[in-house]
Amino acid sequence: MKKICFIASTGGHLDQLMMLGPIMDKYSSFVVTEKTKYKAIKNINKVYYLFQVNRYEFIWILKLLLNAIISMYIFILERPDVVISTGALATIPMCILAKIFRKKIIFIESFAKISSPTLTGKLIYKFADEFYVQWEEMLNIYPKAIYKGGIY
Template sequence: MKKVIFISSTGGHLTELMQLAPMFDGVDATLITENTASNSSLKDKYGSKFHTLVYGTKQHLFSYLFIFAFNILKSFVLFIKIRPDYIITTGTHTAVPMCKIAHLFKKKVIYIETFANSKTPTQAGQMIYPIADLFIVQWESMLEVYPKAVYGGWIF
């Protein structure tokens, strides 16, 4: 059975990612997101197949640099522990290190650009686009921004 990490930051990106929950049944799925109170029920639901990274925001840049560095290390540890075949993400900064690590180890990266952007790319999208094995956009207009992407329609 294929091992798949589904990863995103909390909030809207996680809401989008959870739209893919029916796919969890067909694979050996692990869910990774940021550790926030709003995500606590996911630990109960997914148990040992649920992991968290430290929540951080770029609004507090100094502390975010340390949090981001820690999350890179933790992502590497989780990657080695889980040994996924695929990474599927809806973004954003939380998922970038995991995608880069997966690419380094020649694993498949599937990135779904957020529904929130219909005309402009996200920073995470711009970083993952060159390495993604499949890059999906939810707005047809985003094909102008990402010409090699696939239009998948709305995830909702």
């Protein structure tokens, strides 16, 4: 059975990822997200946490590097076959690791983006195996993307 890593930063990215619950239930899976002061995930057995990264913070690059180390640990421990991400910044190291180890990467661009790309989306688009947009207009920005509507 394939093992799937579901990874997203907190907030709307995580909300969108959690809409994929039926897929999580169907496969051996685990979730990776950022650690916050509130409990963002309930009813999921296996959850790993990264540092919350805000690119406007002075130490964002240090947090990203720490997340890369944590992501490597999680990747080696879990050995996922597929990484599914809705972004954002904290998820980049896991996606890069998946690419290095020739695992499948599925990226879902944010539902909030109707006419412009996210920074994470622009980066991951270049090497994702499947890249989904939730608005048909986004095919103008990501011509090789897959549009199947929103996940809400």
